[in-house]
Amino acid sequence: MKKLIAEFIGTAVLVTLGCGTAMLVGCNAANGGGYILTALAFGLVIVGMAYCVGNISGCHINPAVSLGVLMSGGMTVKEFIGYVVAQCLGALAGAGLLAAIFGLGDVTDMTGGFGSNGLAGVGGSVVAGLLVEIVLTFIFVMTILGVTSKKAGHGSFGGLVIGLTLTLVHILGIGLTGTSVNPARSIGPAIVAAITGNSDPIACVWVFIVGPLVGAALAAVVYKYLENEKNA
Secondary structure, three states, X not given: OHHHHHHHHHHXXXXXXXXXHHHHHOOOOOOHHHHHHXXXXXXXXXXXXXXXXXXXXXXXXXXXXXXXXXXXXXXXXXXXXXXXXXXXXXXXXXXXXXXXXXXXOOOOOOOOOOOOOOOHHHOOOHHHHHHHHHHHHHHHHHHHHHHHOOOOOXXXXXXXXXXXXXXXXXXXXXXXXXXXXXXXXXXXXXXXXXXXXXXXXXXXXXXXXXXXXXXXXXHHHHHHHHHHHHHO
């Protein structure tokens, strides 16, 4: 239960600070500084949470990461299901907190949907959106599996490396899909946006569930193959 609480808290913080930053600074091509700030917000949250709850739950705070760990033999199916539920609930809590803050404070949401992901940057193309999310998640999860491998020997620097990698994939992905690489991060804001009257994000949220999960699965398969070859 403590692991699930840690995942809930971590994902809630990720959505609150990451999506909250996006809501404040905007994520449009005319405001490149907003890209960097949002990318840094998501990356720094991972760094902070890695050293906060990493020793409790592993700081997945992302169903795609949990899938990669599951396929690598790092957790059971039961644990995986529990993690995913906790992560999605945490994302909903984080998005709900943003709705309260921005609503009560009468602050303009520059993204128009609580930092939800979308396909506007790829011209509305579902195929392009899926490809972006698969590739970016593949890179992110491959990094996580490598850094957390018992043979890696990265020690206390693992959280920093993972956070910087998330920042990197956001720098490219924000202008294309808003960068998900995390189904829970996409589900929470999309549901809250729909509840508050903006149903656009919920219509394409499946792209940001399928894409990251496929990317994570590919990363797990490829990393396992490479690691086995190394050990052969």
